[in-house]
Amino acid sequence: MAGQLTRKSSALRPWFERSPLASLRQEMDELFSRFIGEDGESAAGRLMAPSLDLSETDDEIEVRMDVPGFKPDEIDVALNRDLLTLSGEHSEEKEDKEEERRYHRIERRRGSFRRIVQLPASVQEDGIEASFEDGVLTIRMPKAEQSKPHRIPIKG
Structure with missing residues (x-):
């Protein structure tokens, strides 16, 4: 039908699903995980100059x-x-007494x-x-x- 407007619904569709920022966020997460270990220890604590x-x-x-x-x-x-x-x-x-301690950064x-x-x-x-x-x-x-x-x- 000519001259009729249609509206696309974006309801219930996650905003990040097709966002170009999603891949950027994933890349940033991977980058940070390379520098910060699973135990919270940073690469600076492991490598020195x-x-x-x-x-x-x-x-x-x-x-x-x-x-x-x-x-x-x-x-x-x-x-x-x-x-x-x-x-x-x-x-x-x-x-031994430090085993109770929770470290946030080592x-x-x-x-x-x-x-x-x-x-x-x-x-x-x-x-x-x-x-x-x-x-x-x-x-x-x-x-x-x-x-x-x-x-x-x-x-x-």
């Missing part, structure tokens, strides 16, 4: 890295040519890190010293002789 300083003098290279909460036996230091690899894994045991219980640092010069492997104090790991590496600056006399 501790801050570090790399400095040098004419005689040595020094790396200082903040690793609060770690113990020296939870940290590994390895050298392969000019690459220094620093890694660690930390987990705290729950105390970020300090455990974590791991792995940092690879390219050194600016060759070092003497047998002279490397590592120390740990107040949550700071310090690695001192004497430079190899060929890496130290040498004065060249000028004839004139």
Whole structure:
């Protein structure tokens, strides 16, 4: 019939059924679930990138890295040519009395890190010293002789 208006009924049809926002919401839920575990532990509590300083003098290279909460036996230091690899894994045991406690967020219980640092010069492997104090790991590496600056006399 020409000139007649018809009305489509949207009654009882969920608003989100064909909404373009439904797929966006599903994608956001998946994204957040990747970063927040089932137990409420965030990825930040599991993966870390501790801050570090790399400095040098004419005689040595020094790396200082903040690793609060770690113990020296939870940290590994390895050298392969000019690459220094620093890694660690930390987990705290729950105390018996804490089993009654309900956590809403756990970020300090455990974590791991792995940092690879390219050194600016060759070092003497047998002279490397590592120390740990107040949550700071310090690695001192004497430079190899060929890496130290040498004065060249000028004839004139």
